[in-house]
Amino acid sequence: MPAEAPRTVTACMLIIGNEILSGRTQDENLRYVALGLNDVGVRLMEVRVIPDVPDTIVGTVNAVRKAYDYVFTTGGIGPTHDDITSECVAAAFGVPLHRDPQAVAILEAYIPGGLNEARLRMATVPKGAELIQNPVSAAPGFRMENVYVMAGVPAVMKAMFDNVKRALKGGAKMSSRSVRVELAEGLIAECLSKLQDANPDVEIGSYPAMRRGSFGVSVVIRGTDEAKLDAVLAELKKGLVALGGAPQDETAMLAGAVR
Amino acid sequence: MPAEAPRTVTACMLIIGNEILSGRTQDENLRYVALGLNDVGVRLMEVRVIPDVPDTIVGTVNAVRKAYDYVFTTGGIGPTHDDITSECVAAAFGVPLHRDPQAVAILEAYIPGGLNEARLRMATVPKGAELIQNPVSAAPGFRMENVYVMAGVPAVMKAMFDNVKRALKGGAKMSSRSVRVELAEGLIAECLSKLQDANPDVEIGSYPAMRRGSFGVSVVIRGTDEAKLDAVLAELKKGLVALGGAPQDETAMLAGAVR
Numbered sequence: 001m002p003a004e005a006p007r008t009v010t011a012c013m014l015i016i017g018n019e020i021l022s023g024r025t026q027d028e029n030l031r032y033v034a035l036g037l038n039d040v041g042v043r044l045m046e047v048r049v050i051p052d053v054p055d056t057i058v059g060t061v062n063a064v065r066k067a068y069d070y071v072f073t074t075g076g077i078g079p080t081h082d083d084i085t086s087e088c089v090a091a092a093f094g095v096p097l098h099r100d101p102q103a104v105a106i107l108e109a110y111i112p113g114g115l116n117e118a119r120l121r122m123a124t125v126p127k128g129a130e131l132i133q134n135p136v137s138a139a140p141g142f143r144m145e146n147v148y149v150m151a152g153v154p155a156v157m158k159a160m161f162d163n164v165k166r167a168l169k170g171g172a173k174m175s176s177r178s179v180r181v182e183l184a185e186g187l188i189a190e191c192l193s194k195l196q197d198a199n200p201d202v203e204i205g206s207y208p209a210m211r212r213g214s215f216g217v218s219v220v221i222r223g224t225d226e227a228k229l230d231a232v233l234a235e236l237k238k239g240l241v242a243l244g245g246a247p248q249d250e251t252a253m254l255a256g257a258v259r
Numbered sequence: 260m261p262a263e264a265p266r267t268v269t270a271c272m273l274i275i276g277n278e279i280l281s282g283r284t285q286d287e288n289l290r291y292v293a294l295g296l297n298d299v300g301v302r303l304m305e306v307r308v309i310p311d312v313p314d315t316i317v318g319t320v321n322a323v324r325k326a327y328d329y330v331f332t333t334g335g336i337g338p339t340h341d342d343i344t345s346e347c348v349a350a351a352f353g354v355p356l357h358r359d360p361q362a363v364a365i366l367e368a369y370i371p372g373g374l375n376e377a378r379l380r381m382a383t384v385p386k387g388a389e390l391i392q393n394p395v396s397a398a399p400g401f402r403m404e405n406v407y408v409m410a411g412v413p414a415v416m417k418a419m420f421d422n423v424k425r426a427l428k429g430g431a432k433m434s435s436r437s438v439r440v441e442l443a444e445g446l447i448a449e450c451l452s453k454l455q456d457a458n459p460d461v462e463i464g465s466y467p468a469m470r471r472g473s474f475g476v477s478v479v480i481r482g483t484d485e486a487k488l489d490a491v492l493a494e495l496k497k498g499l500v501a502l503g504g505a506p507q508d509e510t511a512m513l514a515g516a517v518r
Binding site: 015018019020021022023024025026027030031032033034035038043044045046047048049050051052056078079080081082083111113116117118119121122137153155174176184185186187188189190192193196197203204205206207208209210215220222 | 277278279280281282283284285286289290291292293294297302303304305306307308309310311315337338339340341342370372375376377378380381396412414433435443444445446447448449451452455456462463464465466467468469474479481
């Protein structure tokens with residue numbers, strides 16, 4: 001019996017918040033989640049940024065939780081009137097909200113000023129939810145089935161995501177190789193296209209960018225087979241040299257950033 | 260006859276590219292488009308980041324172009340094999356691709372090395388499309404009905420967007436006021452909630468953020484009526500002072516950034 005190809009495990013991220021859509025706030029969470037998921041063999045397939053509108057949140061959560069293995073939401077779980085993610089996730093799952101005793105205990109221990117109704121909103125989660133610990137500011141996130149509900153403040157979101165990441169069940173992990181060359185994209189396009197056609201099991205991406213005042217291209221090869229990536233990288237470099245380029249390996253230089 | 264409330268003109272942005280979803284590239288275009296749309300009275304209601312997968316692009320373009328007044332796409336219009344946005348937009352509209360003579364002329368004048376098949380892909384647009392000029396690197400974007408197709412490289416995207424922005428037909432323009440206060444969100448939540456209930460025609464957002472080592476809150480009031488915004492701001496400041504805060508006006512300080 002031939003070995004089965006490992007299944008691709010997929011994820012979708014929902015960034016909930018008017019402050020991103022209005023341009024007030026530059027999102028920093030997408031990239032952190034994308035890189036972290038990659039570490040555990042989960043592929044981020046889609047991101048949606050949506051406003052603080054109940055029907056939109058409920059409808060979107062229900063659409064994406066069925067379409068992807070994992071869903072990660074950021075934003076809207078604080079104590080103020082515009083924090084409506086918890087009630088919308090409860091509505092999406094058709095379960096009531098309830099005050100979680102463990103979350104109440106966490107908040108009681110953390111907040112010196114004591115709890116009030118607004119703060120107790122942060123201990124109010126959909127029935128059946130499992131808490132996600134928050135080592136930065138205590139107020140927990142939660143998981144409902146495959147939906148992970150996290151804070152929007154980057155320091156808090158990152159700590160929560162680090163906590164849940166370890167428990168995710170990933171598939172084959174994507175690795176990558178990257179080279180930079182100071183040739184126009186239009187000159188190397190044919191070479192890349194042939195290389196992609198000959199190697200359908202890797203994904204070749206071409207990303208032009210200005211650097212030191214001139215346009216160059218970074219070519220990224222992604223795939224799950226390390227030996228195959230090295231072989232395609234070698235072929236790519238040969239092709240770029242033949243076109244008059246001097247390809248610089250970026251794989252090591254940008255490890256942890258270029259994936 | 261009472262004056263009709265100005266209609267809200269809506270937009271959706273599609274960020275097309277594996278490099279954003281893999282975490283390789285930090286998106287810089289969303290915020291630029293969000294702030295620019297605000298300037299002309301168009302509200303960005305949703306953003307989707309999607310991969311370089313034809314069915315996904317075609318399906319998403321068709322879903323959002325019917326749901327919103329304007330759609331702006333970024334990414335996937337270069338000369339390489341992974342640049343598939345133009346053909347996907349043609350498929351979404353059910354029209355053939357064609358080589359646009361004006362685009363060919365632009366590229367001929369700009370590219371000293373001359374045109375090849377790869378570069379001519381950048382002059383190949385859906386039949387009926389109108390070109391969007393690119394003062395940075397010549398290769399144009401295009402508009403098909405309410406869908407504006409732009410480059411992903413930020414310098415190019417921004418120049419294209421500046422070109423199309425002027426011609427958009429916006430509705431009522433959103434303005435904003437913002438104050439920062441060094442009080443916990445849980446303490447000011449009730450005050451904000453009452454203010455929001457009493458003023459349903461403005462949108463009050465509460466954004467906690469670490470600054471100089473302590474958690475404080477920025478409160479943003481958005482709406483279309485300047486006098487109303489000033490009135491709600493005054494009430495808000497009074498409420499925050501009553502809670503022991505010393506609210507700092509951020510409206511002017513962050514003009515152009517906080518909206």
